[in-house]
Amino acid sequence: MSRFASRPKRFAAFTSSLALAGAVLVGCGVAADDTSTTAAGSAVTVSSVASTTSDSDTAVTASSVASTTSDSDTAVTASSVASTTSDSDTAGSGDSASTTSASTSTTSATSITSTTSTDTHYDDDDLTWEASEEIAVTLADGASSGAGVTVDGDTVTITSGGVYRISGTLSDGQLVVAAPDDETVVLILDGVSITNADGTAVAITSADEVTVYLEDGTTNVLADGSNYTVADDATPVAALASASDLTIAGSGTLDVTGNAGDGISTKDGLVIASGTVTVTAADDGIRGKDYVYVLDGTLSVTSGGDAVKSDNAEEEDRGWVRIDGGTLSIEAGDDGVHSERALDITGGTVTVTQSVEGIESQTITISGGTVEVTASDDGINATAINGVTGGTESDDGSLLTISGGTVTVNAGQDGIDSNGSVALTGGTITITSASGGGTGAVDANGQVTLTDATVTANGTQVTSADQLAMSHGGGR
Structure with a gap:
């Protein structure tokens, strides 16, 4: 009998971890190196960070979390969600950090880390x-x-x-x-x-x-x-x-x-390992309810709804999108890339030429690659699954981190919007956005941290978080 007729599933570990306040925000930068894996004639490129593996397979990590694997599957680490908010008295992270909090929340600033483990079905x-x-x-x-x-x-x-x-x-x-x-x-x-x-x-x-x-x-x-x-x-x-x-x-x-x-x-889950894929859709272009994992390939998506989407909001270890490589060209009638819980971009090129909101999730981490977003509303938006509660200026615990790569945002409203916190800890970031009336380059209900990133906002070089932070919340 062929092994395809009855083969036990072999899973890859996808571990998600983050913290939303204090020193953890500054520590979330990553340095990526590239690992190339080829199977059955298909080139699969995976970016990896701080990884240790004891066999010949690939270990992938992101968001400053070290992952160790000893089996034959692929280990992947990415961002998920922890529910921590900080008030306006929260201290900055590290001596070199520029930190501003726009939150009106009185929640304790104690750093809380949540780690969940999920599975992908893909195996070489x-x-x-x-x-x-x-x-x-x-x-x-x-x-x-x-x-x-x-x-x-x-x-x-x-x-x-x-x-x-x-x-x-x-x-x-x-x-x-x-x-x-x-x-x-x-x-x-x-x-x-x-x-x-x-x-x-x-x-x-x-x-x-x-x-x-x-x-x-x-x-x-x-x-x-x-x-x-x-x-x-x-x-x-x-x-x-x-x-x-x-x-x-x-x-x-x-x-x-x-x-x-x-x-x-x-x-269930969707993995795109390679290929040239062109999608035109009346509603969503590419959807994996549990997850969408892009390793490589050339993807072109034109959609009436979201272009790339994972929308499982019921299971805590599902509803995520990760892009490790490839080229994505997106023209969306709604969100360019959307996930409920976590969205990681570690490599590749993501170009959103049309959208309402370019990138949206509860936890967004960009640690590498080239990201270009054009949006009629917010360019990159971090918001909790159920939206903001306790008023539009409440910190909902979401987190948007840019720790590497080149990010360019052209937005009709906020360039970067988080109903929780924003951590800009690396990379080159250029934002063109609306201004005034509660909009601006960066809009956060929680803490804004700027360390090591090169940021230009509406033509002005930004050197401190004070230049970015706003006191206006964006809602979902």
Whole structure:
């Protein structure tokens, strides 16, 4: 039996840690080095910080947390949330720090750190198989065929785990994955075009996890209908829709059009390891409910809603986005990149040319890469899941940290807005924003800390947090 038919899950540790007040804010800077990992011909670049590993696999850390791993999986460390607020009497962090607090909260300034551990489904082994394991499936209107699949008209269904090499065209059909929950499936898209006027183009209704592998040199096209529902909410409404963990990899091209809702959407986690992916969607472009983890690739997203999104607000270790590499070009009708709990950018290039708010999460950490944001409202916004309580100027415990990279913000309202604290501890930051009437380059309900970062705000070189801090809260 193929290892894909029944393979135990192997997870990577994703550890989140931060503190919101006192000396911890100054200590949150990181220095990243690059580690390159290649699997099955796909280049995967991962930025790592202060990591220790005892085997040949990759350890990744961020936000000044050291991570140690001794197994064969990938260790990843990123930011999550701790609920600490500080009042206006809080002392600055370190002798060289410039710190200002705009908070009206009377909560104790004692530093509290929260650490949670979560899982990603991705493993380098997911991109390794023998050619002899591949099962050929040919799509053709009224004449699809392949071993191990069932064909009902122009609906082709995969019912067991394995590696399937898919080619051909369905002008009005669907590819369905309905494998047992403990089996993994690899879909090698080798020149595929699927359009479904009445539903999703690819529907993954069950499996342990599914990898969509884009064959080198091929262009693959998926498009759904413009007006349909999914029975029993078996999958999201999306051109590429999954109820299981989903990975996109390979060096080919994937063009996705979500006419009814999302472009690519999964109810679980989404990892993009490589590939050239273009998404146009009526609602959200790329959505992983539990998490979205971008290792590499060239992504272009045009969306009516959020462009890249993770929206699990119910589970404490879910609802995060991490970008370690690749190139993301985003044009969004709402948020450019949005997550409920944590959003980390450690490398790569993220360009948001249109958005309401460019980047939004409860905890935002930018430690590397190049980030350019254009937004009609706030450029980068840190806010708690349930929004501000206790008045618009209350510190809600959110945190926005920039410790490295190059960040450029052009915002119609606040350039950087946090309903909690802001820590600018490294990198080069250029902000163009509105001013007056409660808006400005940096708007924080809590503490603003400036150390080592090079900051230019509305054409003026900034040397102290006093020049940045405001007394106005932004709300969600």
